[in-house]
Amino acid sequence: MYYHDKRLQYPVRVEKPDPLFARQLQQAIGGIEGEIRVCLQYFFQAWGARAPNNKYRDLLLNTATEEMGHVEMLATAVALNLEDAPLSAQEEGAADKVVGAVMGGESTRQVLEGMMQRHLLSTGLAAFPANSDGVPFDCSHIYASGNIAADMYCNVAAEATGRTLAVRLFNSTSDPGMRDMLHFMIARDTMHQQQWLAVIEELGGAATLPIPNSFDQRQEHQRFSYFMMGTSRDGTPPPEGRFSTGPSIDGHGEFYAGHFEPLGEEPVLGPARPLSGAQSEQIDSKAIAAE
Amino acid sequence: MYYHDKRLQYPVRVEKPDPLFARQLQQAIGGIEGEIRVCLQYFFQAWGARAPNNKYRDLLLNTATEEMGHVEMLATAVALNLEDAPLSAQEEGAADKVVGAVMGGESTRQVLEGMMQRHLLSTGLAAFPANSDGVPFDCSHIYASGNIAADMYCNVAAEATGRTLAVRLFNSTSDPGMRDMLHFMIARDTMHQQQWLAVIEELGGAATLPIPNSFDQRQEHQRFSYFMMGTSRDGTPPPEGRFSTGPSIDGHGEFYAGHFEPLGEEPVLGPARPLSGAQSEQIDSKAIAAE
Amino acid sequence: MYYHDKRLQYPVRVEKPDPLFARQLQQAIGGIEGEIRVCLQYFFQAWGARAPNNKYRDLLLNTATEEMGHVEMLATAVALNLEDAPLSAQEEGAADKVVGAVMGGESTRQVLEGMMQRHLLSTGLAAFPANSDGVPFDCSHIYASGNIAADMYCNVAAEATGRTLAVRLFNSTSDPGMRDMLHFMIARDTMHQQQWLAVIEELGGAATLPIPNSFDQRQEHQRFSYFMMGTSRDGTPPPEGRFSTGPSIDGHGEFYAGHFEPLGEEPVLGPARPLSGAQSEQIDSKAIAAE
Amino acid sequence: MYYHDKRLQYPVRVEKPDPLFARQLQQAIGGIEGEIRVCLQYFFQAWGARAPNNKYRDLLLNTATEEMGHVEMLATAVALNLEDAPLSAQEEGAADKVVGAVMGGESTRQVLEGMMQRHLLSTGLAAFPANSDGVPFDCSHIYASGNIAADMYCNVAAEATGRTLAVRLFNSTSDPGMRDMLHFMIARDTMHQQQWLAVIEELGGAATLPIPNSFDQRQEHQRFSYFMMGTSRDGTPPPEGRFSTGPSIDGHGEFYAGHFEPLGEEPVLGPARPLSGAQSEQIDSKAIAAE
Amino acid sequence: MYYHDKRLQYPVRVEKPDPLFARQLQQAIGGIEGEIRVCLQYFFQAWGARAPNNKYRDLLLNTATEEMGHVEMLATAVALNLEDAPLSAQEEGAADKVVGAVMGGESTRQVLEGMMQRHLLSTGLAAFPANSDGVPFDCSHIYASGNIAADMYCNVAAEATGRTLAVRLFNSTSDPGMRDMLHFMIARDTMHQQQWLAVIEELGGAATLPIPNSFDQRQEHQRFSYFMMGTSRDGTPPPEGRFSTGPSIDGHGEFYAGHFEPLGEEPVLGPARPLSGAQSEQIDSKAIAAE
Amino acid sequence: MYYHDKRLQYPVRVEKPDPLFARQLQQAIGGIEGEIRVCLQYFFQAWGARAPNNKYRDLLLNTATEEMGHVEMLATAVALNLEDAPLSAQEEGAADKVVGAVMGGESTRQVLEGMMQRHLLSTGLAAFPANSDGVPFDCSHIYASGNIAADMYCNVAAEATGRTLAVRLFNSTSDPGMRDMLHFMIARDTMHQQQWLAVIEELGGAATLPIPNSFDQRQEHQRFSYFMMGTSRDGTPPPEGRFSTGPSIDGHGEFYAGHFEPLGEEPVLGPARPLSGAQSEQIDSKAIAAE
Incomplete structure (x- = not known):
């Protein structure tokens, strides 16, 4: 079972709110390269672990639990980047407090058009479990195959695309608080890539191939x-x-x-049957006659 | 651009139709471990390839094109396993021609209940691009990150889960035709696992880490x-x-x-603003007064 | 705006409940060939109608409103087919009241396995807006393009697949009540195919081609x-x-x-840029030097 | 941040594996009434909490963390119900170990047809984050509106449908281990219904209405x-x-x-514009002339 | 069955078209807090109503039918806000007619970038059943559990988030026509919150708890x-x-x-079986020997 | 099976990159009116073809294979329109190279806000199989009904909405390269509309009606x-x-x-059963007594 500590795993602060960066951070929450995905993926791999002993179950539980803390950090970062965001194109004052207006010279309306509308309309200026286009995360992306080597490669793939995303986010912002948070997260992605590859090595490296090696x-x-x-x-x-x-x-x-x-031939399927809902032209006349 | 040959890449034949196996084969067509996924994944990786030269674009195009032929083989296998499937619980005769009735001693109704209903209702006894639960394939599973090493690990992951699925299908059937088709497909998955790992090796192996190595x-x-x-x-x-x-x-x-x-503190978000649609209890009274 | 009459458009009765047929009927409710789809499709086409006059808006409203009544009939039919369905494998008595047990000789457990589990677990033996595999209807299937000829062909397509489905359902059941309901619905699909083709004819037939004819x-x-x-x-x-x-x-x-x-050449995309999150091998070294 | 304990919140045991019950339990994991939903819903409400003080953030964190433990229990229950499930219709021996064969008199093939195929093909006899029809959980069901009263009613709704599901599952099984687990879970749902209603009462009961009460x-x-x-x-x-x-x-x-x-009139939208891709018949001829 | 009146339930007019507001209004059509959702939710609850008498079926039908009229009003509002929207960045003149250009000083290109592209590309400047991010409405959000008290709380939740959205939309626009439409819709949401709570009261208030109270x-x-x-x-x-x-x-x-x-122990699942597609390391060697 | 040629079917060039047009082009790749859809639709219709001879299977294979080449062209066009797109709001220089900055007078930040964020964050400036709102293509849109006439109307509908989209894209851009590509694609859509209507004519025109004509x-x-x-x-x-x-x-x-x-009556469903999870008020008291 699980426990919580009210404090964040690592400090999250935003010097100047940026609603556009809030939109971009959503990709790290609810995108296929994001943290909900790895969190649940490691949990489901752990919960279904059938290795001879429970060592990898433990390993997965540690990292899954860590990742839940990353989702929390990112959700906090989104909310902080939305503080002071405009709630309406008429709300002139608000925009002056956000990066776009200050640095980009944008009007309140322009700041608003660059925002994810659901941050305003659906969440009251908070994060939600969707990607940077607002597409909700869907759990078909939780890969847990029952084959430990396949799962480890799925995990490397997830952390490789995850770190690529984190680097792109780092390059997208100049906010010192956000860069500090991301330089922690990028380090963790580095580790997670290493650790799953280390499991592959521990399982024998090339001896894990081809996957499954039990066939x-x-x-x-x-x-x-x-x-x-x-x-x-x-x-x-x-x-x-x-x-x-x-x-x-x-x-x-x-x-x-x-x-x-x-090496094969052109396939020929039999004609449709009388009760199959096909057109008469597709139906075997002999079958009709035989009815 | 692309060309076709009417013949199949490898022979597909079914000795005794099995509507349950048709349902299971759908996973290899439209499942996340399936062939539409790898086909489109390799195509999109190829079409966005920004490597210094076009070598990996070519490699990806060859294998993507091969995979399209696998989808065709599996779709053909589904249709052949559905030949003679019952169209109605009343259609007593039909069931005798399928494996469940012959070997499992099932009535027509029981055979029908074990079928995917959409094979009967939506496709006229043919394959469709969905998994074994009828969930349509969705292209969020096409991983093409713009980072070649990340993509290669995504490909290894796809082929590892893909070969695991193919092995499970092989173990599920005793039909000699289906086993022959699958022993070809399993071999191809073996190769595809190897070839993407070979690209990693060619790119420097550990030197590709951490991904992206340009950060x-x-x-x-x-x-x-x-x-x-x-x-x-x-x-x-x-x-x-x-x-x-x-x-x-x-x-x-x-x-x-x-x-x-x-390492962080408990986060404290600012109170809601008057126009944000929150409850009054969540709203900063000073902000209300200031309005 | 809209009004209701508590009576059904056409009588719906079930002589012998059949939980398997309840599952099949779901395809006509929430399947892509089903009635929610045409109902909402015609409504959205009507609500966005920009034809010179409002004639086609009216036409669409009439048929959309009719279709809402069909969803109601089908939902009622599902609930009636689930009356007396088993709620548990232990509930031996219940199964005797349903077709599978009576005619198929199935045990309560077998009847239950052939059911859509969500009919038992999620709805309390009633219909829900999903197809026969339980995949919820999703409104991306509402085609309303703003081009009236394109929309009419979308409507013909919907009614053609819809009537094909209705015919398959008719062939699947021997219940007199269900056959009576479906012989009304099939007739309506006949009409709807005709009427949308009649609009094409009225718009000029071949003169509508190619669509859009304004280009x-x-x-x-x-x-x-x-x-x-x-x-x-x-x-x-x-x-x-x-x-x-x-x-x-x-x-x-x-x-x-x-x-x-x-007619084209092999495409060559430029190399990746230094901040793009690609691998170093994909990045233009001159660009790096220039930074 | 979060911590884990390797032990389960409450004991999970299965006396006789039942693959059909494994399929039903999936609804409590990945269904809209299930535990992933409430877990993430409470987390996102907590992470976006803008109440004047952090009391409700804390409350939500406690219960979200509890719910993660429920997902773990259910995933464990699914895996235990799948122990000894048949992997193939040919695997005669296996079926004798599961409830369907023992009590329902089903053949291996019949047991297999009643299973969720993805338990066999995709997970290696383990749980996955999808409902009892295999539809993956999608995070659009995480309701976190930024309005605390609205959120509390969303939570009551979730726990009301959740307890209804748990009761149905309880009624579906006769396994003493599963009934014991569920009688704990039903009690927790009882509490959760109460506690969210208690928050409404604490916020003033009727004084929270209409929601939002700040308008x-x-x-x-x-x-x-x-x-x-x-x-x-x-x-x-x-x-x-x-x-x-x-x-x-x-x-x-x-x-x-x-x-x-x-109270309104029949709406009349303006004609389509020449470049809008409509048919010529929908386009204002004056607009064309004016071009 | 259902009937229509060509007139709108309440007047819909737009003084100055605003394509950004058209995008925002989509949330009230196809968002999870929107009107398609409540319309279909009330319909499906009505169609499956198993209360001792049909009183609540009638109540639900009245409000479901009302909600269909709200979808129509909103779809009309979207189309009116898109009149005169630019069809291309080159179409300089068009932008002058919309709010962004007039009040925000935006160029045609900037107006266009703030639009939902599918309003231009897919619908010909009309509404479609998707939310403000273009995510299509999906009917998994139709809650109809077969338990009347659970359903009523689902309805309160829907109307609470719905009114919160409507208030946010009201605060987002300064158009007198749109504000007039919304001040009607907000009133209706007020009523609908009340009426579902009134049903709870009528059912006994606390006596409905815990839900289901039949357990x-x-x-x-x-x-x-x-x-x-x-x-x-x-x-x-x-x-x-x-x-x-x-x-x-x-x-x-x-x-x-x-x-x-x-209260539980660390779970230990049995090892994988030889035919399960796991790695050899996960498989019980005794099982292999026994084969 | 399938073969590839590294060259494109028709030349694709972009004179001035336009990230907004890249976003719009996504609709033609992964939208419901787009090319992945027709490609896979024709393939699945071909693979399930049960016409008396294989003529239509061949026809479908030719056009499906052609369409795969269109997806490739569009994906290439997206990548070319994203060359030189800004990777960060701080990257001032980059924006000068794209149309928005040159012609629209936009700052780097404004160009960036108008982009699809996933082009930056997820793909490394390349196409992905989603529409212009980032909603991934989902294969429920592959219509292959097993009825050849129904399928042909589905194909006409797809090409009618497809050509409408292509015309709108043509009207949206002034880039000579993009216009050249589109004037080829529009021509192909013209042909495809004709050819599927020609099949209807060949099958007998009105004699195909009502569909299915075998009922x-x-x-x-x-x-x-x-x-x-x-x-x-x-x-x-x-x-x-x-x-x-x-x-x-x-x-x-x-x-x-x-x-x-x-013509029907008000439906009356039976009361809920004691074990169904309903409220006591919905349950037949006689049933309870009888237990």
């Missing part, structure tokens, strides 16, 4: 297991690289590359 | 960059492993682990 | 306006038919067909 | 503020009740009821 | 039914208030508060 | 098959037109119009 590779069509398939219509082979020659990454085969021709 | 790490809060944060409320440190001691995977630091205490 | 066709690349493009990689032309030779449907040109070769 | 009611069209509008087309007034006569709940007016006639 | 409370774990659970990790109790001492709202118990310690 | 019309309630139903509450008949008198479009009947009165 007997003799049951796959091994002629195609290390073949770089070219689909250029003029027969140009695929580009050369580490993936086209030499030993495969898992050490079980040799890469090779080439053009590919269809 | 000056001096701007991150390096004290926390290789720290395994423990969030156990009784101070129990996180589990020990490759991720808690020793050199970091990127070689830029040393892992260490420990308990973490909040 | 000066001299601004389109007319060499390709009536060309059936072949993309077979071996140069096989597309199949022959009404679409490959003879006058075009709009009468503005002649169909012709052939193989197509790329 | 000057003289600016609303007060003639219609306590009027029960009848829309029966034959002029039948709405039913009589507490809502049609007597003092209004907020004490600011008197309820009255009656039939309503339109 | 025998002896089957819940009553020690926890009125306990305010504290989850602060340092043992700080939850804040004091109406919810922590004194009689519970339902009168069935006494509130009390305190810190909570886990 | 025996004697089973529909023919009194209502050609009746224009009026729902005006004062009995005003629907407007007169081609749809109210004269022969029906299918030639099977005569249109007629009139007012409609309910």
Whole structure:
């Protein structure tokens, strides 16, 4: 179960509110690269952990719980960036307090047009679990496959896109408070990339491949297991690289590359049946007669 | 641009139709681990490729185009598994032709209840781009971040969950035709896992880390960059492993682990403003007076 | 504005409740071929009508209002089919009252497994605005383009898929009450297909083409306006038919067909910029130097 | 920030695994009545709290943190109900271990057809954040309006539908372990309903109305503020009740009821403009001439 | 069934078109606080009404039908606010007719950038069923639980957030026509809040609690039914208030508060099975041997 | 299966990058009127084709494959319009290179506010499969009904809304490169409208009606098959037109119009059952007594 401490994991402060940055920060809350995603992803991986012992369950719980604190920090940052945001195009005074008006020379109306309207209309100047376009986070992005190696690569992918986003946000703002918060978060993303790769290493590195490694590779069509398939219509082979020659990454085969021709035939499905709701032209007349 | 050949990439045949397996195969078409996802993901990564040269654009185009052929094979497999499926609980004869009735001793009604109803009601016994629960594929799952290393890990993750799914489908069916198709597809997933990892290796392996590697790490809060944060409320440190001691995977630091205490304070947001739609109790009375 | 009459547009009765048919009927409520969709589609087309006079606004309002009554009929039919459905696998008695147990010889548990679980868990044995897989209706399917001819074809498409669904439902049930309701609804779909096509005819038939007909066709690349493009990689032309030779449907040109070769070049995007969050390998070194 | 304890908030045990009940429990995890929803809803309300002091922020944090533990319990319950579930229709032995086979007399195939396929194909027999139809939870259901009274009613609504769901789940199972877990959860829902209503009472009860109470009611069209509008087309007034006569709940007016006639006119929108993509027939010819 | 009157329920006029306000109004159409939601919510509650008599069905039908008229008014308001909106950044003249250009001093391009692009690209300057970010309304927000008290609280919640939104829109505009429309709509939201609370009162007020009141409370774990659970990790109790001492709202118990310690154990799931698609490291070796 | 050519189907060039136009072009990629939709729609129709011969399967494959090339062109166009877009409000220099700054006199901040933030934050200045509001494309819009005539009308509808969108985009830009690309795409939409209508003609034109034409019309309630139903509450008949008198479009009947009165009764659902989670007030007391 879980406990809370009223204090934030790391200080969050905003020197000059910026409603546009509030909109951008939403991507780190409710975007597919964001923190709700990793938080729930690690939780669900932990809760379904079937490894022989509970070590990775523990590891995942630690980091999931940490990530919940990141969502809190970001939500706080959004609210602080919306303090003093205009509530109406008529509210002239308000805009002077925000970055756009001060530095961008924008009118209240222009500041307002650059805002996420739902910050004004739906939340009362607070964060909500959606991305920077207002698309709500949807939990289909919680990857927890039941295969620990697959999950670890999903986690590396999440932290790689997450740190890319955090760097872009860092580059987007000049507010010292926001930059301080992000230089902590970027460091944590660095660690999280490392730790999931460390689990892969601990599980044996290349020995985890191919994923799942519990499937007997003799049951796959091994002629195609290390073949770089070219689909250029003029027969140009695929580009050369580490993936086209030499030993495969898992050490079980040799890469090779080439053009590919269809091995199957043109498929022919049977005609529609009389009760199937098709047009008469699609229906087998013999079937009709037989009815 | 693109061209087609009417023949399938690999033969698809079904010895005994199985409407339940048709439902399961939908996961490989429209599931998040499925083939529409990787097809479009590789296409969008290719179309936005900004690498110094176009080598990876080409690589991605080859595999994206291959994957479109996999969607076609799976859609064909779904339609073949639905041939002879019952269209109504009254249609007694039909059920005898499908696996459930023959082997499972099910009545037509029972076969029908185990089907995806939209195969009957919406598609006329054909595949559609949704998963095995009928949830339509949604393109938020197309990961193309503009960072090539992040994208490659997204691709490994997709192929790892994809091969896990393909193995589960293989284990679910005993139809020789379906097993033959899947033993080709599993082999291709093996290759695709390898090839994206090979790109990582070609880009320098650990040198790609942390992703993005173009961000000056001096701007991150390096004290926390290789720290395994423990969030156990009784101070129990996180589990020990490759991720808690020793050199970091990127070689830029040393892992260490420990308990973490909040560095921030309890956040205090300003009161609501008079025009914000809050309750009076939430609104700063001075602000009201000042109006 | 709108008014209601407590009576149903057409009688709805169920002789023998069938929870499986309740699940199937959901497709006609909340499916993309269903009645909420056409109801809201016609309303939004009406409310945005900019035709020179309000005739089509009126027409649309009449049919939209009619469709709201169809949703009501279907929701009533779902509830009636769920009367006496089992609430638990332990509730043995209940199942005897439903079709599956009576005719299919199913146990209470089997009847329950064939049900939509949300009928039991979320609605208390009533309809909800989702399709037969429980996917909620989403209003992106409300097509109202601001172009009246485009909208009319969207409406024909909706009624064509709608009547196909209704026919499949009719074929799926043998309940006299349900068949009576559906033979009314199928008739209405017949009419609605006709009426939207009649509007096309009234607007001039072929003269509505190409849609929008307000765009000066001299601004389109007319060499390709009536060309059936072949993309077979071996140069096989597309199949022959009404679409490959003879006058075009709009009468503005002649169909012709052939193989197509790329007219463009391989695209080359510029390298990534230093602050863009890409990997260093993707970034223009000159840009970095210039910073 | 947040902390975890590896132990569960309350014991979770399953005497006899039941894959159908695993599917039903998903509704309590990822359904709109479920625990992810209330957990995140209370968190976002807390993080955006602008009440004069932080009391309600604290209250919300306590209960949000509690709810995260409920998600964990339910996810554990799903995994335990899936232990021994069949992985394939061919896997005859497995089914004997689950309730359906033992008590329902179902074959392995029938057990499998009653399962959520994604439990087998996507998660490796574990929970995922979706409802009992496999529809992923989407965060548009996190209601946090910035108005504390509105939010409290949203919370009562969530706990009322949540307890209704929990009761239905309780009634659906006869497993002593599951009933024990649910009789704890139902008690917690009881409390949560009470506590949010207690906040309403603390805020003044009727004095919170109408919500928001910060809006000057003289600016609303007060003639219609306590009027029960009848829309029966034959002029039948709405039913009589507490809502049609007597003092209004907020004490600011008197309820009255009656039939309503339109006060507005038929709307007439201007014709489409030449560049708007409409059909020529929708476009103002004068506008064309003027171009 | 339903009938229409071509006239609007209340006059809708716009003195000066404002494309930004058109975007904001979308929230009241297709937002979760909007009118499509309450319209369909009341309809589905009515259509599934199982109260002993049909009184509440009638009540719900009256208000659902009223709400359909509100959607119509808002859609008309959006279209009127888009009259004269620019169709292109090149269309200099157009902008002069809209508020942004006149009062905000914006160029045509700036006006255009502040618009919802789909108003231009998808609808031909009309409303569509999406919120102010363009996210389509999705019917998962139609709450109709089959429990009348739960539904009434859902309705109060909807009208509370709805009136909050309407007040924010009122505060956002200075157009006399729009303010007149909204002062009617705000009044109606006032009434609807009252009327659903009146139903709760009529059903017995506290006697409706806990919801559902048909569940025998002896089957819940009553020690926890009125306990305010504290989850602060340092043992700080939850804040004091109406919810922590004194009689519970339902009168069935006494509130009390305190810190909570886990009652459960760390969960241990069994190892993965050989055919489950897990990594070998997750699989029980004995199970493999036994195969 | 499929093949690729690295060259584009038609040249794509941008003279002056315009980030706002990049946002608008997204609608043609991931909007419901866009190219991913038609591409996948034609593919799924082809893959499920059950016509007596494979002619229409071939036709669909040709055009689906063509459309994939259109997605590629549009994605390239988006990336080119984002070259030189600002990455931060501080990045003053960048804005000078884009249209908004040059022609609209906008500051970097204003250019940035008009951009789709995810172009900056999520994609690294490239396209993604979402519409102009950032809503991801979702495959529920792939219409493939199993009825060939219904599908053809779905295709006409898609190309009619698609060409309307393309015309609006053409009118929105003055860039010669973009106009050249669009005048090719508009021509292709012209053709595609024609070709699907040509298939309807080839299938017999009116003989395809009503869709599906395989349903025996004697089973529909023919009194209502050609009746224009009026729902005006004062009995005003629907407007007169081609749809109210004269022969029906299918030639099977005569249109007629009139007012409609309910044929059904007020529905009465049975009371709730004791275990259904309803309130006691909704539950049949006899049922309780009988338990």
